[in-house]
Amino acid sequence: MNKTELTQYIKSEALRLGFDICGITKAQAVDKRIQAEYRLWISDARHGTMQYLERNSEKRFDPTLLVEGCRSIIVVAMNYYPQQKISGISDYAIGKDYHKVVKERLFLLLKSINEKTGTAGRAFCDSAPILERYWAVQAGLGWIGKNRQFIIPGKGSCFFLGELVIDAELDYDKPFEKNLCGDCKKCIEACPSRALNENGFDARRCLSYLTIEYRGDLPQNCGNMLGECFYGCDRCSAACPHNRFSTPNTTEELQPQKELLEMRREDWEILTKEEYETLFSGSAVERCGYEQLMRNIKASKK
Numbered sequence: 001m002n003k004t005e006l007t008q009y010i011k012s013e014a015l016r017l018g019f020d021i022c023g024i025t026k027a028q029a030v031d032k033r034i035q036a037e038y039r040l041w042i043s044d045a046r047h048g049t050m051q052y053l054e055r056n057s058e059k060r061f062d063p064t065l066l067v068e069g070c071r072s073i074i075v076v077a078m079n080y081y082p083q084q085k086i087s088g089i090s091d092y093a094i095g096k097d098y099h100k101v102v103k104e105r106l107f108l109l110l111k112s113i114n115e116k117t118g119t120a121g122r123a124f125c126d127s128a129p130i131l132e133r134y135w136a137v138q139a140g141l142g143w144i145g146k147n148r149q150f151i152i153p154g155k156g157s158c159f160f161l162g163e164l165v166i167d168a169e170l171d172y173d174k175p176f177e178k179n180l181c182g183d184c185k186k187c188i189e190a191c192p193s194r195a196l197n198e199n200g201f202d203a204r205r206c207l208s209y210l211t212i213e214y215r216g217d218l219p220q221n222c223g224n225m226l227g228e229c230f231y232g233c234d235r236c237s238a239a240c241p242h243n244r245f246s247t248p249n250t251t252e253e254l255q256p257q258k259e260l261l262e263m264r265r266e267d268w269e270i271l272t273k274e275e276y277e278t279l280f281s282g283s284a285v286e287r288c289g290y291e292q293l294m295r296n297i298k299a300s301k302k
């Protein structure tokens with residue numbers, strides 16, 4: 001199989017395995033301007049308590065240090081826009097944990113490539129110091145919006161990203177050079193906590209960060225801003241006009257279980273630890289833990 005045949009094979013396999021789109025870029029150091037922007041964001045402490053974002057900066061800025069001998073980054077995206085929404089919980093978190101769902105398919109893709117060519121590599125989904133959205137832009141899939149989400153033209157931003165970093169050279173896609181946000185500010189206007197502004201994103205103010213990542217007491221004014229949300233906040237995503245293109249996903253593992261669909265607001269308020277474990281075992285909501293979820297439910301609007 002020559003380089004071009006292998007590239008085409010990988011892209012068609014990615015679609016066959018359930019990914020919605022696939023692009024490929026060369027593994028090399030991250031653009032210096034992006035590195036500087038990231039360093040400034042960290043030095044301003046806008047990442048809050050997410051200290052893991054401070055670590056491994058050499059690997060984060062150069063995937064050839066993360067995966068020795070790698071030459072190509074295959075970037076895939078998987079639609080998570082739900083068939084039915086669950087009030088209070090972010091759309092991305094209502095099915096099985098996306099890290100597992102995406103990585104299972106990436107491992108199948110890697111196995112399939114390896115059987116053809118002996119190629120080795122590693123799979124990532126929000127699971128390593130790798131600038132996922134940056135590489136998705138480099139692979140030509142879309143742009144990073146003012147809401148800091150990755151947007152695929154004609155498809156929207158409700159997608160999980162995953163990467164396969166491999167040691168084979170491939171044909172590379174052209175980077176996506178446009179930013180289709182233009183003068184739009186709908187996400188900034190929709191953000192209840194002013195975590196988003198024209199100068200960027202401050203995680204410390206973000207309701208998604210506060211309800212999922214932050215372990216301390218919630219700020220006093222948080223309840224009003226949360227509204228009904230108690231795990232994440234989708235307002236900047238819901239406000240984005242590019243998400244009018246979203247279509248419900250059909251991936252079996254991403255569908256919510258029946259018990260979750262039946263939950264009412266009054267049920268959440270008296271949720272027991274056993275019920276929590278039944279509802280969220282194997283889901284991304286496990287990241288939050290029972291006590292923290294109850295902290296959020298108590299703070300959110302009745």
Ligand code: SF4
Nearest residue numbers: 191206207233235236
């Ligand atoms: S998730 Fe909510 S709080 Fe965070 S930036 Fe978006 S709109 Fe603002």
Ligand code: SF4
Nearest residue numbers: 145146181184187240
């Ligand atoms: S709402 Fe508007 S500014 Fe925000 S990400 Fe979407 S297109 Fe860009």
